Amino acid sequence: MNDYTKYLASRVTAGGLSRREFMGRAMAAGVTLTLADKLFTESAMAAEPKRGGHLKLGLEGGAATDSKDPAKFLSQVMFCVGRCWGDMLVESHPLTGAAVPSLAESWEPSKDAATWTFKIRKGVKFHNGKELTIDDVVATLKRHTDAKSESGALGVVKSIKEIKADGDNLVLTLTEGNADMPLLLTDYHLVIQPNGGNDDPLASIGTGPYKMVSFEPGVRATFERNKDDWRTDRGFVDSVEIICMNDATARIAALSSGQVHYINRVDPKTVDLLKRAPTVEILATAGRGHYVFIMHCDKAPFDNNDLRLALKYAMDRETMVKKILGGYGKVGNDFPINNTYALFPEGIEQRAYDPDKASFHYKKSGHSGSVLLRTSEVAFPGAVDAAVLYQESCKKAGINIEVKREPGDGYWTNVWNVQPFSTSYWGGRPTQDQMYSTAYISTADWNDTRFKRPDFDKLLLQARSELDEAKRKELYRSMAMMVRDEGGVILPMFNDFVNASTKQVKGYVHDIGNDMSNGYVATRVWLDA
Amino acid sequence: MSNLPPGTVLPGLRFKQRFPLLSLIFERCLLSIVLLFAVSVLIFGGLEALPGDFATTYLGQSATPQAVANIREELGLNRPVVTRYVQWLGNAVRGDFGTSWASKNSVGEQIGKRLGNSLFLAGFAALISVPLAVCLGMLAVHFRNRLPDKIINVISLAAISLPEFFIGYLLIMFFSVKLGIATFPATVFDGMGFIDRLKAIALPTATLVLVVLAHMMRMTRAAILSVMSSAYMETAELKGLSAFRAIVKHAAPNALAPIINVIALNLAYLIVGVVVVEVVFVYPGMGQYMVDAVTVRDMPVVQACGLIFAAVYIFLNMTADILAIVANPRLRHPR
Numbered sequence: 001m002n003d004y005t006k007y008l009a010s011r012v013t014a015g016g017l018s019r020r021e022f023m024g025r026a027m028a029a030g031v032t033l034t035l036a037d038k039l040f041t042e043s044a045m046a047a048e049p050k051r052g053g054h055l056k057l058g059l060e061g062g063a064a065t066d067s068k069d070p071a072k073f074l075s076q077v078m079f080c081v082g083r084c085w086g087d088m089l090v091e092s093h094p095l096t097g098a099a100v101p102s103l104a105e106s107w108e109p110s111k112d113a114a115t116w117t118f119k120i121r122k123g124v125k126f127h128n129g130k131e132l133t134i135d136d137v138v139a140t141l142k143r144h145t146d147a148k149s150e151s152g153a154l155g156v157v158k159s160i161k162e163i164k165a166d167g168d169n170l171v172l173t174l175t176e177g178n179a180d181m182p183l184l185l186t187d188y189h190l191v192i193q194p195n196g197g198n199d200d201p202l203a204s205i206g207t208g209p210y211k212m213v214s215f216e217p218g219v220r221a222t223f224e225r226n227k228d229d230w231r232t233d234r235g236f237v238d239s240v241e242i243i244c245m246n247d248a249t250a251r252i253a254a255l256s257s258g259q260v261h262y263i264n265r266v267d268p269k270t271v272d273l274l275k276r277a278p279t280v281e282i283l284a285t286a287g288r289g290h291y292v293f294i295m296h297c298d299k300a301p302f303d304n305n306d307l308r309l310a311l312k313y314a315m316d317r318e319t320m321v322k323k324i325l326g327g328y329g330k331v332g333n334d335f336p337i338n339n340t341y342a343l344f345p346e347g348i349e350q351r352a353y354d355p356d357k358a359s360f361h362y363k364k365s366g367h368s369g370s371v372l373l374r375t376s377e378v379a380f381p382g383a384v385d386a387a388v389l390y391q392e393s394c395k396k397a398g399i400n401i402e403v404k405r406e407p408g409d410g411y412w413t414n415v416w417n418v419q420p421f422s423t424s425y426w427g428g429r430p431t432q433d434q435m436y437s438t439a440y441i442s443t444a445d446w447n448d449t450r451f452k453r454p455d456f457d458k459l460l461l462q463a464r465s466e467l468d469e470a471k472r473k474e475l476y477r478s479m480a481m482m483v484r485d486e487g488g489v490i491l492p493m494f495n496d497f498v499n500a501s502t503k504q505v506k507g508y509v510h511d512i513g514n515d516m517s518n519g520y521v522a523t524r525v526w527l528d529a
Numbered sequence: 530m531s532n533l534p535p536g537t538v539l540p541g542l543r544f545k546q547r548f549p550l551l552s553l554i555f556e557r558c559l560l561s562i563v564l565l566f567a568v569s570v571l572i573f574g575g576l577e578a579l580p581g582d583f584a585t586t587y588l589g590q591s592a593t594p595q596a597v598a599n600i601r602e603e604l605g606l607n608r609p610v611v612t613r614y615v616q617w618l619g620n621a622v623r624g625d626f627g628t629s630w631a632s633k634n635s636v637g638e639q640i641g642k643r644l645g646n647s648l649f650l651a652g653f654a655a656l657i658s659v660p661l662a663v664c665l666g667m668l669a670v671h672f673r674n675r676l677p678d679k680i681i682n683v684i685s686l687a688a689i690s691l692p693e694f695f696i697g698y699l700l701i702m703f704f705s706v707k708l709g710i711a712t713f714p715a716t717v718f719d720g721m722g723f724i725d726r727l728k729a730i731a732l733p734t735a736t737l738v739l740v741v742l743a744h745m746m747r748m749t750r751a752a753i754l755s756v757m758s759s760a761y762m763e764t765a766e767l768k769g770l771s772a773f774r775a776i777v778k779h780a781a782p783n784a785l786a787p788i789i790n791v792i793a794l795n796l797a798y799l800i801v802g803v804v805v806v807e808v809v810f811v812y813p814g815m816g817q818y819m820v821d822a823v824t825v826r827d828m829p830v831v832q833a834c835g836l837i838f839a840a841v842y843i844f845l846n847m848t849a850d851i852l853a854i855v856a857n858p859r860l861r862h863p864r
Contacts, residue, residue, distance in 0.1 A: 063821035064639070065631030150596050202633070217632050218821050219813040220718050243716055247808045249698055254714055257706040413585050445594055
C-alpha cells in the first residue's frame with residue numbers, strides 16, 4: 001500500500017470518504033479493483049468506533065500562564081482543552097473546510113449577506129444540567145464582541161454590529177455583507193458558556209463531550225466523558241488526560257515508551273527516527289499555516305517591485321520544503337492561500353526558482369549592495385537555517401543577502417512588523433477573506449508587508465458580500481495574482497501539521513482546518529486495545 | 530582598639546565583645562536582608578528593561594490594538610515605575626504576591642504548589658547526594674591515588690562533564706524506553722499518592738544526584754586532603770591512629786567549612802537551577818513556572834519567583850556561613 005492509498009484508507013476510517021469515491025481514487029492511483037475493494041472493506045470495518053479507555057495526550061504549547069477563560073485561550077494546549085469541553089455554534093467540515101452545524105442547527109443569510117439568522121439547537125444540556133438557551137448564546141457573543149473585552153476573537157467578530165434573539169433564533173447584523181459569517185463562528189475562543197461565561201469565565205462548563213475534572217496550567221488537564229452529550233459520534237474514550245510536554249525529546253520518549261497515545265509538533269528533523277519505532281504512526285496533515293519572508297512594500301529598497309520580484313524568483317522553494325520541513329509540507333506560490341481553503345483559485349502558475357529571471361529583475365531594479373534579512377529561531381522552526389539557505393540560492397542570482405540573527409525574546413515586538421525584511425509565519429485562518437483581512441488589506445493592523453492597494457481592498461470587500469460562489473472564486477483569483485506578483489510576501493512553503501500516535505489510536509481525522517485534527521483529536525479518536 | 534588598656538569596654542562594643550558569635554550571626558542576617566532588598570530592586574528594574582510588555586507579548590500575533598490597550602489599562606501598566614515598585618514590595622513583604630496577569634490565578638497559591646514540588650525533588654536529591662558525596666569523598670581520600678580513588682574520580686568527572694539534559698535523556702532512554710521499568714513523564718499532580726510520587730521522581734532525582742555528586746565529592750576530597758598535609762595529622766598518624774579514624778575524627782571536622790559551602794551551593798542549585806531537568810522530565814517545579822511567566826512578561830509571577838529564588842540562595846549561603854563560623858572558632862575573631 002503506498003502513501004496515497006494509506007491516506008485514502010485513513011479517510012475512509014475517519015468516515016469522510018464514500019466507497020465510490022475511494023474506489024475511484026484508489027484505482028486511479030494504480031490499485032487493482034480487488035485490492036481496492038478489500039482495502040475499503042478493511043478500512044470501513046476499522047471505522048466501527050470502540051468505546052472506553054483512558055486517552056493520554058502529550059502536547060507542546062502549554063504554559064503556567066494559561067487561562068481557563070475561553071476568551072484568553074492562546075496556546076495549543078488550551079485550544080485542545082477548549083475543544084474537549086465546549087462547543088461552538090458552527091464547526092468546519094474536516095475535509096472540505098465548509099461550515100457544518102454544531103450548536104446552530106442551520107442558518108440563513110439575507111440577500112446582501114449582512115444579516116444572518118441562526119437556528120439554535122434544542123435539548124442540549126450544559127455540564128451543570130442547565131439547558132442551553134438563546135440567552136446563553138447571545139451573552140457569549142456579546143462578551144466576546146465587547147470593545148472592552150480581552151478576547152482573542154475580538155478581531156474575528158468585530159464586524160458584528162448587533163446581536164439579538166428573535167424567539168429561539170439568533171440574529172446577527174453585520175456592518176457589511178460577509179458570506180463567510182458561519183465560518184467565523186468556528187473560532188475556538190467562541191465556546192458557548194452558560195450566561196456567556198459572565199458569571200464565572202473560568203468555570204469550564206460547556207456542552208462538549210468531556211467534563212473537566214482537574215486543571216493545572218502548564219502541567220495537566222483531565223476530563224471524564226459527558227454521559228449526557230447531545231452527540232453520539234464523538235467522545236469515545238471514558239477519560240482524557242492532557243499533559244503539557246514542551247520538550248520535543250520528552251514527547252518522543254513518552255510516545256515511544258507508550259506513556260502517552262498521541263503527541264503534537266514532531267520535529268521534521270527527527271521524524272524519520274520516530275518512524276522506525278514499530279508502535280508509532282506518523283500523522284501528517286496538510287495545513288494552511290505558512291512560513292514567510294516579509295518585505296515592507298513602502299520602504300526602500302523593497303518599494304521597488306522589480307527588487308521584490310527578484311527576491312521572489314531567487315527563492316528555491318523545493319529545497320526549502322525538503323530541507324527545512326523534511327518534506328512535510330507543500331511549496332508556496334507567494335500568496336497565503338492553498339488548496340485546503342474552500343474557493344481556492346486553481347490554475348495559477350507555480351513560481352519556480354529561476355536565478356536568471358531573478359538577476360534580470362535585480363539589475364532592472366537598479367539596487368546594488370547587500371539586502372539585510374532579519375531572522376530568529378522563533379520566527380518558525382528552522383528559520384535561521386532557512387535564511388542561510390535563501391542566502392545561498394540568492395548568491396547564484398548575484399544577490400547578496402546579509403542574514404542577521406535576532407534574539408528570540410522580543411522578536412515579535414521589535415522585529416516582526418517593524419523591520420523592513422524579516423522571517424515570520426502565519427497560522428491558517430478559516431476563510432480566505434479572513435487571511436487577507438488580517439494581513440493584506442490596507443487598514444489591517446497586522447499588514448506586515450505594508451501592502452496598501454485600494455484596488456485590492458475593493459476586490460476583498462466585493463468578494464466578502466458575494467454569495468455567488470463562481471463569482472467569488474474569480475475575485476479571489478484576481479486578489480491572489482495581485483499579492484503574488486506585486487505583494488511584499490515571499491511564501492516558500494506551507495507546513496504540514498506533523499503529529500504522531502501509537503497504533504492503538506484509531507479514527508484520527510486529518511482535518512484541514514488546523515493542527516491536532518483542528519483541536520478535536522481527543523473527541524474524535526478511540527483506543528483499540 | 531588594640532591601644533586601649535585591657536579591661537575597658539566601649540559601650541557600643543559591649544554586646545559584640547561579650548557575644549562575638551551571636552553578634553556575628555546577627556550581622557550576617559542583617560546583611561542578608563539588605564541583600565534581598567537590593568535584589569528586589571534589580572529584579573524589578575531588570576524586568577522593566579526587557580523588551581516588550583505583557584499586553585503585546587501575551588496576545589502575540591492575535592493581538593489587536595484594542596485588546597492591548599484594554600489590558601494595559603486594566604493592569605495599570607501606564608503608572609510610573611516607582612509607584613508600581615513600592616506597591617509591589619509593600620504587598621510582597623506582607624506575603625501577598627498578587628494574581629497572575631495571564632491566568633488570573635493567585636500567585637501565592639500557585640507558587641505554594643510549585644515550590645512544594647521543587648522542594649520535594651530537591652529534598653530527595655539532597656538526601657541521596659549529600660551523604661553519598663561526603664562518603665565517596667572520604668573513601669577517595671582513604672584510597673588516594675589508588676584504584677578506588679581513580680574510579681570514583683573518573684566516574685564523577687564524566688558525570689559532571691555531561692550536560693544535565695543529556696544525562697536525563699540517557700536515563701529516559703535506558704530505563705523508560707528500552708527497559709520500561711521507570712515512570713516517565715515525571716508529572717506530579719494534586720491527589721497523587723506518595724508512592725506514585727516517589728516513582729515519578731526516580732529518574733529526575735537520579736539525574737540531579739549525578740549532576741551535583743561530583744562537585745561535592747571532589748570538594749570533600751580536596752578539603753580533607755589539604756588538612757591531611759598539616760602537622761597535627763602527622764601527629765595523629767605517628768601516635769598510631771588508623772587511617773580511616775584519622776580522616777573521620779580529625780581531618781573531616783577541620784575541612785567542614787569548604788564542604789558546607791559547596792553543599793549549600795549545590796542545594797541552592799537543586800532548588801533554583803533545575804529548569805532544564807524539569808523541562809526534560811515534564812516536572813511541574815518552580816523553574817518551569819518562572820520560565821513560562823518570563824516568556825509572556827507575567828510580571829507578578831516573575832517577580833515573586835525571582836524574589837523567592839534570591840531568598841533561597843541568600844538563606845542557604847547565610848546558613849553555610851553561619852555553620853562555618855560555628856564549626857571554625859578562628860572565624861569568630863577576625864584579625
